Amino acid sequence: MTVNNLNKKAIQKQIFMINLLKLTTVVVAFVLVANVFLVSVGKFHLNSTTDLTKYISQANLKNEKIKAKRGYIYDRNGVVVAEDVQTYDIICHLDKNRLAPKGVVAYVDDPIKTSKELAPLLGMDEMKIYELLTKDLKQTELGTAGRKLSKEEMEAIDALNLNGIEFVESIKRNYPYGEFAPYVLGFAQANDNQSSTGVMGIELYLDRQLTGIDGSKSYQSDNAGFILPGMKSEIVDAQNGDDVILTLDLSLQESLETSFEMTMERFNSDRIWGAVMEIDTGRMLAYGQSPGFDLNEKEITEYTNYGSQYPYEPGSTMKAFTYAAAIDSGAYDTNVLVDSSTYCYAVDGKGGFYRVPTNDGRKVGCINNANKKSWGMIPYDMGLVYSSNTVTASIIDKLIAPSVYEDYLEAFGFFQKTDVDGISEAIGTKNYRYPADKIALSYGQGSTVTMLQLMQGYSAIFGDGQMVKPYFIEQIVDPYDDQDIKYQAQTTIVNDPITQETAQQMQDILYQVIYDEKGTGRFYKIDETQIIGKTGTTQVASLSGAGYNSGKTIASVMLALPYDDPKYMIYYAFEGDYDKNAHFNTEAINQLTRKVAQLYNLTDNINSAQENENDEVIDIKITDEIMPNLVNHTLEYSLKKTEELNLDVVIIGNGTQVLSQMPIADSNIKTNEKVFILTDNSNIMMPNMLGWTRSDVTKFWSLTNIAVKMDGYGKVTSQNITENSLISKNDEIELILE
Amino acid sequence: MAKIVRKKHVLRIERLAGLLLFTACLLSLGSSLFLGSFNNALSMKLQTFEEEIRTLEKYNEEARISIQGLSSKDRVINMATEDGMVMNQGNVVTVVDDGE
Numbered sequence: 129m130t131v132n133n134l135n136k137k138a139i140q141k142q143i144f145m146i147n148l149l150k151l152t153t154v155v156v157a158f159v160l161v162a163n164v165f166l167v168s169v170g171k172f173h174l175n176s177t178t179d180l181t182k183y184i185s186q187a188n189l190k191n192e193k194i195k196a197k198r199g200y201i202y203d204r205n206g207v208v209v210a211e212d213v214q215t216y217d218i219i220c221h222l223d224k225n226r227l228a229p230k231g232v233v234a235y236v237d238d239p240i241k242t243s244k245e246l247a248p249l250l251g252m253d254e255m256k257i258y259e260l261l262t263k264d265l266k267q268t269e270l271g272t273a274g275r276k277l278s279k280e281e282m283e284a285i286d287a288l289n290l291n292g293i294e295f296v297e298s299i300k301r302n303y304p305y306g307e308f309a310p311y312v313l314g315f316a317q318a319n320d321n322q323s324s325t326g327v328m329g330i331e332l333y334l335d336r337q338l339t340g341i342d343g344s345k346s347y348q349s350d351n352a353g354f355i356l357p358g359m360k361s362e363i364v365d366a367q368n369g370d371d372v373i374l375t376l377d378l379s380l381q382e383s384l385e386t387s388f389e390m391t392m393e394r395f396n397s398d399r400i401w402g403a404v405m406e407i408d409t410g411r412m413l414a415y416g417q418s419p420g421f422d423l424n425e426k427e428i429t430e431y432t433n434y435g436s437q438y439p440y441e442p443g444s445t446m447k448a449f450t451y452a453a454a455i456d457s458g459a460y461d462t463n464v465l466v467d468s469s470t471y472c473y474a475v476d477g478k479g480g481f482y483r484v485p486t487n488d489g490r491k492v493g494c495i496n497n498a499n500k501k502s503w504g505m506i507p508y509d510m511g512l513v514y515s516s517n518t519v520t521a522s523i524i525d526k527l528i529a530p531s532v533y534e535d536y537l538e539a540f541g542f543f544q545k546t547d548v549d550g551i552s553e554a555i556g557t558k559n560y561r562y563p564a565d566k567i568a569l570s571y572g573q574g575s576t577v578t579m580l581q582l583m584q585g586y587s588a589i590f591g592d593g594q595m596v597k598p599y600f601i602e603q604i605v606d607p608y609d610d611q612d613i614k615y616q617a618q619t620t621i622v623n624d625p626i627t628q629e630t631a632q633q634m635q636d637i638l639y640q641v642i643y644d645e646k647g648t649g650r651f652y653k654i655d656e657t658q659i660i661g662k663t664g665t666t667q668v669a670s671l672s673g674a675g676y677n678s679g680k681t682i683a684s685v686m687l688a689l690p691y692d693d694p695k696y697m698i699y700y701a702f703e704g705d706y707d708k709n710a711h712f713n714t715e716a717i718n719q720l721t722r723k724v725a726q727l728y729n730l731t732d733n734i735n736s737a738q739e740n741e742n743d744e745v746i747d748i749k750i751t752d753e754i755m756p757n758l759v760n761h762t763l764e765y766s767l768k769k770t771e772e773l774n775l776d777v778v779i780i781g782n783g784t785q786v787l788s789q790m791p792i793a794d795s796n797i798k799t800n801e802k803v804f805i806l807t808d809n810s811n812i813m814m815p816n817m818l819g820w821t822r823s824d825v826t827k828f829w830s831l832t833n834i835a836v837k838m839d840g841y842g843k844v845t846s847q848n849i850t851e852n853s854l855i856s857k858n859d860e861i862e863l864i865l866e
Numbered sequence: 867m868a869k870i871v872r873k874k875h876v877l878r879i880e881r882l883a884g885l886l887l888f889t890a891c892l893l894s895l896g897s898s899l900f901l902g903s904f905n906n907a908l909s910m911k912l913q914t915f916e917e918e919i920r921t922l923e924k925y926n927e928e929a930r931i932s933i934q935g936l937s938s939k940d941r942v943i944n945m946a947t948e949d950g951m952v953m954n955q956g957n958v959v960t961v962v963d964d965g966e
Contacts, residue, residue: 213927214927279931304934304935306938354909382939390955723960727960
C-alpha cells in the first residue's frame with residue numbers, strides 16, 4: 129500500500145509535472161504566437177507597447193512632387209506662342225568615392241578634357257569650367273549656361289561620354305516664335321520652385337491664372353521601384369494652369385514685324401511702332417515695335433512699350449479729330465471755302481485768338497503748312513486731304529471754339545488711360561493754355577498722346593461713332609475642358625464721341641486722302657481693296673526744351689479698310705532722321721495692308737478689273753463639272769452647253785457638226801478649262817496657241833493628229849505657223865513654251 | 867440496425883464536408899499565393915507600360931519642340947537668305963483656308 133501509495137504519488141507528481149510542463153509550453157507558445165500575430169496582424173509590439181502602424185506606413189516611403197504645367201498662351205487661331213517645355217540641367221559629380229558599378233567612373237576624373245569638350249557646346253569659357261570642376265565639392269552645376277538645355281544640346285553633350293557628367297530634368301518657358309509681340313506677351317522666368325513666374329506683360333498680368341498647383345505622389349515600392357498591390361500609394365494630381373488665348377494673329381504679327389525690318393532697312397529708323405485692330409470689337413490683331421527683343425534670349429535694350437508708354441506729338445493724324453469735332457458740333461459746311469495760306473493770329477488778352485493778315489501789326493505769331501505750301505481758297509474738306517495746318521487752325525478759330533475741340537479730345541479719350549488688359553501706359557501731356565498751344569494741337573503738335581489712345585479714338589471715326597477699347601486677352605480657358613471658359617472678353621464701348629453721320633462724313637473725306645491725286649496718302653493704295661486713312665509727319669521736339677531742332681521726325685499713318693465698311697485699322701509710325709520720302713516709299717506699310725486685306729478676305733474686284741484689259745470684272749467661281757457629250761450634236765448645241773458650264777471652247781474646223789471632242793464625255797472638268805471641238809477633218813486653221821499649256825496642246829494634237837513639237841515647259845510663248853493659216857496633217861507645228 | 871445506418875450516413879457527410887473544407891482551404895491558400903504573385907506581376911507590367919508611355923510621350927513632346935524649332939520662319943528665311951534668295955513682298959499672297 130505504502131509502496132503503492134508512494135508510487136502512485138510519484139506517478140501523480142510526474143503527471144502533474146508533465147502537465148505543468150505541457151501547460152507552460154502551451155502558454156509560452158501561445159504568448160509567442162500571439163505576440164507574432166499581434167505584431168503582424170494587429171501592428172502592435174506588446175513588449176515596448178509600440179503601435180507599429182506609423183512605422184509600417186513610413187517604411188520605404190518615397191515622396192515625389194508632380195509639377196503642374198504653366199498654362200499655354202495661344203494666338204487667336206490656336207497657335208502656341210508660350211509653353212512649358214522639358215529641358216535638362218547639367219550635374220557634374222566630383223566625388224571620387226561616388227558609388228558606381230564596376231568598371232564605371234562616376235565622377236569627373238579628367239577635368240581638363242571635360243572642360244575642353246564642354247566649353248564649345250555650352251558657349252562657356254574653358255577655364256571657367258575647369259575652375260568649377262576642380263572645386264572641393266561632391267557635385268556642381270555649371271551656372272546658367274549649363275541649365276535649361278534643349279534635348280539636342282543634352283544629346284550632343286551626352287554623346288561625348290564624359291565621366292561624371294549627368295543631367296536632371298527641368299522645365300523652361302519657351303516662346304516658339306521668339307520675337308512674337310514681346311511687349312504684349314511678356315515673359316516668365318524660372319523661380320526657386322522649379323517652375324516659372326511671370327515677369328512682364330501678360331505673363332505677369334495673368335500670372336495667377338497661368339500658374340498651376342503642383343501635385344504630389346507618396347508611395348512605397350520594392351527594390352526595383354514598383355508599387356506592389358497592398359503597398360501604400362497616394363497620388364494628388366497636379367492642376368495645370370489655365371490657358372490664355374490672345375487676340376493677336378500670328379501671321380499678321382509676323383507681317384508687322386517684316387514691315388518693321390523693311391522700314392528699318394529703308395529709313396534706318398530709331399524707333400518703329402505699329403498695330404492692327406479690329407474696329408468694331410477693339411481686338412488687337414497685331415502690336416509691335418522695333419527695336420524689340422527675343423523672348424527666349426531676353427537681351428532687352430528697350431523696356432519702353434512704344435504703343436502705350438511713349439507719348440509723342442502725333443502730328444497730322446490728329447487733324448481727323450479737329451474735323452470730327454467741327455462736323456459733329458454742326459459747325460461744318462462742305463461748301464464754304466477757307467484760306468489755306470499762312471495763318472497769322474492776334475490774341476485778345478483773354479486767352480482767345482483770331483486770324484489777322486500776315487502784315488498786320490497786331491499779329492503775335494504765324495503758322496504754315498508743311499513746306500510752306502498754300503492751295504489758296506479751298507473747301508474745308510481739302511484741308512484734311514492736303515493736310516493743311518492753317519485750315520485746322522482756322523477750324524478752331526472760325527468754326528468751333530478751342531474749348532469745344534478740347535471737350536472733344538476729352539471725349540475721344542486723350543490724356544487719359546485706355547486701361548488696356550494690364551499693359552502699363554502713359555497718358556500723355558496736354559498743353560492747352562496759350563493760343564499757340566491750342567493752334568498747334570489742332571494739327572497734332574504741342575501735346576503728346578499714345579498710339580493706344582489714337583487707335584481707340586479713331587475707332588469712333590472708322591466705326592459708327594462709338595469708341596471701343598482695344599484689348600489683347602480674348603479668353604482664359606480651363607486646360608482640361610476647353611468648354612469651361614473662365615474669362616471671355618467683351619467689346620467695351622468707352623464713349624460715343626461723335627454721331628454715326630459724322631463718322632460717315634469723316635470716312636468720305638479720309639477716302640480722298642488716299643484717292644485724291646494730291647492726297648497725302650496716295651501712295652498707300654493697294655490693289656486688293658480700297659482704303660481710307662490719314663498721314664502724319666511730325667518734327668520731334670528737342671530734348672533741350674523749346675523748339676523742334678532735333679532733326680528727327682515721326683512719320684505715321686492711320687489706315688482703315690475696306691473703304692465702304694471699315695473693319696480693320698492699321699497704325700504705323702517710325703521715328704528717325706527726316707526723310708522727304710517717308711510717305712512715298714510705302715512698301716513696308718503696303719505689304720502689311722495687303723496682308724490684312726488678304727488674310728481677312730477683303731479682296732474685292734478692283735484687282736482683276738485693273739488686270740483685265742477690257743476693264744471687265746470677271747468673277748467666276750471655279751467649280752468641278754462633268755464634261756457633257758457633244759459628239760454628233762450640232763455646233764450650236766455644243767456652244768450653248770459649254771457656255772452653261774463656263775468652259776473655254778476652241779473650235780477646230782469649219783463644220784457645223786461635232787465630230788469629236790476633248791476632254792471626252794463624262795470626264796471631270798473645271799470652270800474655264802479649255803474644251804476642243806473638232807467639226808471638220810480637212811479645213812483646219814492654225815489657232816492662236818499663245819498662252820496654251822502643254823495639256824491644251826496635247827489635246828489639240830490628239831484631235832487633229834497634226835504633229836506638234838514642243839520646246840520647254842510652261843505656257844506657249846511663240847508658234848512657228850501664223851494664226852488662221854490653213855494647216856494639214858503634213859505640217860509640223862513648232863512651239864516654244866516658257 | 868437502422869441506428870447504425872444513420873450513424874454511418876452522418877459520418878459520411880461530415881467526412882465529405884471535412885474533405886471539402888480541407889480542399890477548399892488548400893485551394894484558397896494555393897490560389898491566393900498564385901494569384902497574389904500573378905497580381906504582382908500584372909501590376910509590375912502595368913507600371914512598366916505606364917513608364918514606357920511616359921517616356922514616349924516625353925519623346926514625342928521633345929520631337930514636337932524640335933520640329934517647331936526647325937520649322938521656324940526665321941530659320942527658313944535665314945537659310946534662304948544665305949543661299950542668296952530674296953523675298954519679294956509684292957509677290958506674297960496670303961491664302962486663307964475657308965474650310966475652317
